[in-house]
Amino acid sequence: MTTQTKTWIDVCAAEDVEIEDLIEVSHEGRTYAIYRSPDDTFHATDGHCTHEKVSLADGLVMDYVIECPMHNARFDYRTGEVKSAPACVNLKTFEVKREGDRILLAVD
Amino acid sequence: MTSTHWKDYTLTGEHSASDGTQPVWYTPDLDRKTLKTLMKRSDSPALANYGLWIGLILALGALTVTTWGSAWGVVWLLVYSAVHQSATARQHELGHGTPFRTRWINEMFFHFSSFITLSEGHYYRWRHARHHTHTIIVGKDPEIQSPRPPEIVSLLINLFNLKTVVLTTRDFLRRAAGDLGQGKHFIPEGEQPKVIRAARIYLGLIVLIVVACVVTGSLLPLLLTIGPRVIGAPLYAVLHFTQHAGLDEDVRDHRLNSRTIYMNPMLRFLYANMNYHVEHHIFPMVPYYRLPELHALIKDQCPEPKHGLLDAYRDIAPTLLKQLKDPSYHLRPALPEAAIAAE
Numbered sequence: 001m002t003t004q005t006k007t008w009i010d011v012c013a014a015e016d017v018e019i020e021d022l023i024e025v026s027h028e029g030r031t032y033a034i035y036r037s038p039d040d041t042f043h044a045t046d047g048h049c050t051h052e053k054v055s056l057a058d059g060l061v062m063d064y065v066i067e068c069p070m071h072n073a074r075f076d077y078r079t080g081e082v083k084s085a086p087a088c089v090n091l092k093t094f095e096v097k098r099e100g101d102r103i104l105l106a107v108d
Numbered sequence: 109m110t111s112t113h114w115k116d117y118t119l120t121g122e123h124s125a126s127d128g129t130q131p132v133w134y135t136p137d138l139d140r141k142t143l144k145t146l147m148k149r150s151d152s153p154a155l156a157n158y159g160l161w162i163g164l165i166l167a168l169g170a171l172t173v174t175t176w177g178s179a180w181g182v183v184w185l186l187v188y189s190a191v192h193q194s195a196t197a198r199q200h201e202l203g204h205g206t207p208f209r210t211r212w213i214n215e216m217f218f219h220f221s222s223f224i225t226l227s228e229g230h231y232y233r234w235r236h237a238r239h240h241t242h243t244i245i246v247g248k249d250p251e252i253q254s255p256r257p258p259e260i261v262s263l264l265i266n267l268f269n270l271k272t273v274v275l276t277t278r279d280f281l282r283r284a285a286g287d288l289g290q291g292k293h294f295i296p297e298g299e300q301p302k303v304i305r306a307a308r309i310y311l312g313l314i315v316l317i318v319v320a321c322v323v324t325g326s327l328l329p330l331l332l333t334i335g336p337r338v339i340g341a342p343l344y345a346v347l348h349f350t351q352h353a354g355l356d357e358d359v360r361d362h363r364l365n366s367r368t369i370y371m372n373p374m375l376r377f378l379y380a381n382m383n384y385h386v387e388h389h390i391f392p393m394v395p396y397y398r399l400p401e402l403h404a405l406i407k408d409q410c411p412e413p414k415h416g417l418l419d420a421y422r423d424i425a426p427t428l429l430k431q432l433k434d435p436s437y438h439l440r441p442a443l444p445e446a447a448i449a450a451e
Contacts, residue, residue: 072204
């Protein structure tokens with residue numbers, strides 16, 4: 001049995017992400033979306049929509065939902081669950097934590 | 109390949125293959141904060157707009173019914189149908205999910221508009237998603253209205269949606285029987301049963317309308333529900349055709365394959381601001397009621413809009429005629445020098 005080690009990386013300052021919004025960050029060629037919810041919790045998902053790989057960076061965050069800017073696919077960014085078509089595959093989520101003013105992301 | 113076209117426009121032809129990469133489209137400079145403000149949704153502007161629309165449908169429908177049998181009945185039916193078919197533009201916006209913040213209100217109006225335009229919603233959404241990914245890209249966009257060279261007679265016949273209604277009826281019957289046609293290329297397998305089920309529901313509703321006509325001994329049930337798809341079609345055929353007609357194909361820049369036209373408030377109401385079509389394609393998540401603001405913010409990076417329908421057709425009509433002889437001919441809107449320098 002193999003265990004995957006988790007690596008925490010510093011991706012941004014908390015103030016870089018507005019309440020009910022997201023930013024895109026990159027690490028080793030992969031993009032991630034970092035969200036700040038209306039109740040000031042942070043979350044992270046893969047940076048691209050599972051429908052047609054459009055970057056979610058220009059998407060709209062409403063409550064706990066991210067809407068893809070191209071085709072309106074909706075996901076719950078806390079769980080990655082698809083809320084409406086055209087996406088059919090859930091978004092991959094990542095652990096995220098706040099340490100002081102910094103946001104740390106757990107990458108595989 | 110279809111026989112008369114200069115390229116293969118089908119979704120299974122020589123231009124349909126994907127290289128697996130996500131197409132990159134031109135986007136103008138617009139800061140995230142402003143875009144976010146523009147994308148924000150609110151129920152109130154759409155409720156006021158849709159309330160007025162439904163009110164007009166009810167009032168004009170009542171006038172049609174009460175004057176039916178006289179010449180006024182025909183006049184009111186024409187006006188009713190023109191307002192009723194505003195549903196074509198509304199279905200489009202509702203399909204994007206942008207007019208209302210409250211999802212169920214959006215979906216209620218979406219499926220209502222879809223039925224009265226006989227454009228089943230699930231299928232439409234998948235097809236239109238493809239149109240936005242590959243706008244006027246040959247072999248990939250299923251919504252290219254005028255493949256080159258243009259088929260003028262066919263376009264004229266379709267002023268009353270006659271061709272569309274025949275094809276729609278055929279497609280409903282096929283889909284109800286489980287055959288999605290071109291749809292199987294853009295609808296994921298898991299979603300296909302929804303489209304088939306919806307086609308069967310639509311056919312059932314159409315049968316109910318016909319039964320209502322027989323029972324009442326009147327054509328009014330048909331004329332007031334789906335009849336406007338034909339009677340009210342010309343206005344929207346003229347409006348919709350301006351969106352991309354005569355412009356370039358196979359370019360990843362909506363400024364070169366889409367057209368913005370200034371229109372009066374009445375047309376903008378009926379057309380749900382889709383006259384701002386360049387803006388809509390660049391940022392499809394901006395609700396129709398914020399498109400004039402978006403236009404004002406990026407107009408210095410876009411071609412000069414056309415000033416009214418006549419101005420647009422002064423470009424489109426001669427272009428289509430030239431394309432009859434030379435299918436490679438197309439309009440190329442002048443881009444602002446500042447926008448070119450910035451690229």
